[in-house]
Amino acid sequence: MKTLAGRVAVVTGAGRGIGRAIAEDLASRGADLALFDLQAPLEAAAGIAAAHGVRALAVAADVSEESAVQAGCARVAAELGPIGVLVNNAGIMQRESADHHTLPASDLQRMLAVHVGGAAAMCAAVLPGMRAQRFGRIVNLSSVIGLVGLQRRTAYSTAKAAIAGLTRGLALENGRHGVTVNAVAPGYVLTEVLREKMRLGTLDHALFAERSAVGRWATPQEIARVIGFLAEPASGFITAAVWAVDGGYAANGNPGEALGPLQAMEAEAG
Numbered sequence: 001m002k003t004l005a006g007r008v009a010v011v012t013g014a015g016r017g018i019g020r021a022i023a024e025d026l027a028s029r030g031a032d033l034a035l036f037d038l039q040a041p042l043e044a045a046a047g048i049a050a051a052h053g054v055r056a057l058a059v060a061a062d063v064s065e066e067s068a069v070q071a072g073c074a075r076v077a078a079e080l081g082p083i084g085v086l087v088n089n090a091g092i093m094q095r096e097s098a099d100h101h102t103l104p105a106s107d108l109q110r111m112l113a114v115h116v117g118g119a120a121a122m123c124a125a126v127l128p129g130m131r132a133q134r135f136g137r138i139v140n141l142s143s144v145i146g147l148v149g150l151q152r153r154t155a156y157s158t159a160k161a162a163i164a165g166l167t168r169g170l171a172l173e174n175g176r177h178g179v180t181v182n183a184v185a186p187g188y189v190l191t192e193v194l195r196e197k198m199r200l201g202t203l204d205h206a207l208f209a210e211r212s213a214v215g216r217w218a219t220p221q222e223i224a225r226v227i228g229f230l231a232e233p234a235s236g237f238i239t240a241a242v243w244a245v246d247g248g249y250a251a252n253g254n255p256g257e258a259l260g261p262l263q264a265m266e267a268e269a270g
């Protein structure tokens with residue numbers, strides 16, 4: 001069912017990976033799409049428009065730059081109409097895996113500027129329009145590493161934990177205006193970039209998979225469909241929540257061995 005027909009959705013970091021899968025999912029529910037990325041994701045937008053029969057706009061915007069965020073959102077409203085759905089997905093990994101005290105302060109500042117500053121600026125840009133139409137669905141990407149710690153990834157973990165605070169505050173401020181705000185905290189997700197690393201043998205599937213309950217990484221689509229569900233008009237009673245979509249990773253306090261034999265990614269995820 002095209003439950004988002006007539007709605008306009010913005011997805012940041014939509015050129016590839018999880019963001020692209022989110023844009024696909026929202027389009028499959030009938031939404032018109034604006035795909036934000038550092039470089040305008042023209043090919044992704046064209047593919048989505050053709051596959052789903054929706055309008056799709058590619059917008060070049062660095063979410064850590066407030067003027068670019070404001071200009072991008074104004075363009076979407078002018079060309080597609082009022083924004084009803086926002087997914088703050090744009091993100092970066094920590095440049096270096098190293099102890100916090102050995103890294104320049106600028107590493108943490110950049111991490112916060114993209115993940116927290118970017119999401120906050122995007123929310124500030126779209127909230128007046130959402131409140132005016134008395135409808136809005138915002139989903140912010142956190143991470144399982146925002147729920148549990150990971151040594152030598154402290155800046156990333158800090159930024160993803162802060163997403164929970166942003167989510168709860170905005171949910172409380174805007175709930176009576178028809179706007180819900182949630183966060184999704186994915187576990188390890190096998191994007192095309194990471195899949196290629198596994199093919200080349202530079203990344204081991206068993207790493208992280210063993211700690212989860214399901215014994216494997218997620219597909220981008222498994223994350224996207226939860227976000228699509230939260231974006232639906234019928235999901236209006238769900239707000240201020242942080243959804244762990246992590247295959248049981250954060251729940252595992254087991255100090256020792258893996259939970260069981262690993263299942264093949266392809267066989268499980270289809």
Ligand SMILES: NC(=O)c1ccc[n+]([C@@H]2O[C@H](COP(=O)([O-])OP(=O)(O)OC[C@H]3O[C@@H](n4cnc5c(N)ncnc54)[C@H](O)[C@@H]3O)[C@@H](O)[C@H]2O)c1
Pocket residue numbers: 012013014015016017018019036037038039061062063064089090091092114118141142143144185186187188189190191193
């Ligand atoms: N892949 C995982 O295992 C995983 C797990 C948990 C959370 N996440 C989170 O999910 C989100 C997407 O991750 P992914 O694996 O698809 O990453 P990815 O690197 O494949 O894609 C991220 C996209 O964001 C864009 N981007 C980066 N900085 C930007 C900026 N300042 N402004 C606009 N766009 C920017 C990139 O160009 C890229 O297209 C991120 O927030 C990430 O932290 C990923």
